[in-house]
Amino acid sequence: MKITEVRVFRKENADKKLKAFATITFDDCFVVRDIKVIEGNKGLFVAMPSRRMKENCPRCGHGNVLHSKFCNQCGADLEGSGSRKPFDKNDKEGEHKDVAHPITLECREYIQKAVLEAYEKGSAG
Secondary structure (H helix, E strand, O other): OOEEEEEEEEOOOOOOOEEEEEEEEEOOOEEEEEEEEEEEOOEEEEEOOEEEOEEEOOOOOOEEEOOOOEOOOOOOEOHHHOOOOOOOOOOOOOOEEEOOOOOOHHHHHHHHHHHHHHHHHOOOO
8 A cells, every 4th residue: 555645734823733634645546634743742743533522412312522511402411411420621532533543553654754744845745
């Protein structure tokens, strides 16, 4: 499997940790969008596309963003339902789930190298 294209879309606001989004194409036939280029404590790294986790309202079943206080559909109190662990604002684990991600370290490094090289070049192709 070969990365045949990398497109980088830089963010305007340069003082934030999120520096850019990237789209990569494998073998001219499979695309992964919304890969993030992030400035960490040890330099730039790549984060795979993810989505916020949801939990269902016990009253109406509507999917609400994890740690919501009230249901967006029916207004039920979600904190008082007793079926969830107490919210700790410092515990971000489990809030987002990867949509796509490499399984091996070798693949992760291959993707990260290609995306960061394209980011450093400043090109969109």
